[in-house]
Amino acid sequence: MLDVRDLNVFRGSTHVLKDVSFRVEEGELAALIGANGAGKSTTLLTLSGLLPPRSGTAVFTNDGEPLDLTRASSEKIVRAGLIQCPEGRQIFQSLSVSENLAMGAYTRRDRAGIKQSLEEVYELFPILAERANLHAGSLSGGEQMMLAIGRALLAQPRMLLLDEPSLGLAPLVVEKIFDVIARLKSTGVTIFLIEQNAAMALDIADVAYVMETGRIVLSGTGSELANNDRVRQSYLGVAA
Numbered sequence: 001m002l003d004v005r006d007l008n009v010f011r012g013s014t015h016v017l018k019d020v021s022f023r024v025e026e027g028e029l030a031a032l033i034g035a036n037g038a039g040k041s042t043t044l045l046t047l048s049g050l051l052p053p054r055s056g057t058a059v060f061t062n063d064g065e066p067l068d069l070t071r072a073s074s075e076k077i078v079r080a081g082l083i084q085c086p087e088g089r090q091i092f093q094s095l096s097v098s099e100n101l102a103m104g105a106y107t108r109r110d111r112a113g114i115k116q117s118l119e120e121v122y123e124l125f126p127i128l129a130e131r132a133n134l135h136a137g138s139l140s141g142g143e144q145m146m147l148a149i150g151r152a153l154l155a156q157p158r159m160l161l162l163d164e165p166s167l168g169l170a171p172l173v174v175e176k177i178f179d180v181i182a183r184l185k186s187t188g189v190t191i192f193l194i195e196q197n198a199a200m201a202l203d204i205a206d207v208a209y210v211m212e213t214g215r216i217v218l219s220g221t222g223s224e225l226a227n228n229d230r231v232r233q234s235y236l237g238v239a240a
C-alpha cells in the first residue's frame with residue numbers, strides 16, 4: 001500500500017533523511033521508532049506532501065491506483081485516503097470540539113456519511129460527545145489527542161499516519177489510545193505509527209523500523225525487534 005524507496009530529504013542545508021526505504025502492506029500496522037531528532041516527523045511530513053524530497057520515491061496505492069506522494073498536493077493525498085494525525089496534535093484551540101471534527105471532513109460532500117463517521121467517533125471517544133460544544137483549548141492533553149485522532153477519522157482514512165500519539169500522556173490514557181489504534185486496525189485501516197514509546201509500539205506492530213540519524217538501521221516484525229539486543233538496550237531500557 002505504501003512503498004518508500006531511497007528517500008533523501010533536506011531541511012535547510014541539513015541532510016535529514018538518508019536513503020530511507022520501507023514498505024507498509026495493506027491492513028498492516030507498521031511502526032517507526034527512533035530517538036529525538038532521528039527524522040521520524042520529517043518522514044511523515046514527506047509522506048504528507050509537505051516536504052519535497054531531494055531524491056527517492058514514495059508511492060501510495062489505494063484500490064490499485066498509485067499516487068506519487070512526492071509530487072501530489074496535500075489535498076490530493078487526503079482525497080486518496082492517506083490521512084495524517086500530526087505531531088503536537090494541531091487542534092484549533094478556539095474552535096469547538098465538534099467544529100474541529102468537522103474540519104476533518106473538509107474534502108467530503110456525503111452528508112449522511114459524515115454524520116455516521118461523527119457518530120462512530122463519538123462512540124469511540126464518548127468524552128468528545130460530552131465536550132462537543134466546548135472550546136478545544138479547554139480539553140486536557142489526552143482529550144486533545146483523542147480529538148486529533150477523531151478528526152483524522154472524519155477524513156475516512158484508508159491509511160492513517162500517527163505521529164507520537166502517546167507523547168506526554170498518562171499511562172492509562174496511552175492505553176486507551178493504543179486500544180483505539182488496535183481497534184482501527186481491526187476495521188481494516190492500514191496504520192503507520194511513529195512512536196518513542198517503543199515498548200507499546202512494538203507490542204502492537206506487525207512490522208517495525210528503527211530510525212537513527214535519518215537512516216533505517218533495523219527492521220523486522222514487532223516481536224523480532226522487541227527481542228533484539230540493540231533495540232532492548234537503546235529503546236526498551238533493558239540493561240546489557
Ligand SMILES: Nc1ncnc2c1ncn2[C@@H]1O[C@H](COP(=O)(O)OP(=O)(O)OP(=O)(O)O)[C@@H](O)[C@H]1O
Nearest residue numbers: 011012014016034035036037038039040041042043
Ligand atoms: N525546519 C528545519 N530546519 C532545519 N532542520 C530541521 C528542521 N526541522 C527539523 N530539523 C532537523 O531534522 C532532524 C529530524 O527532525 P524530526 O523532527 O524529523 O525528528 P523526530 O525523529 O521526529 O524527533 P522527535 O522524536 O523529537 O519528534 C533534527 O535534527 C532536526 O533538528
Ligand SMILES: [Mg+2]
Nearest residue numbers: 040041042087
Ligand atoms: Mg517528531
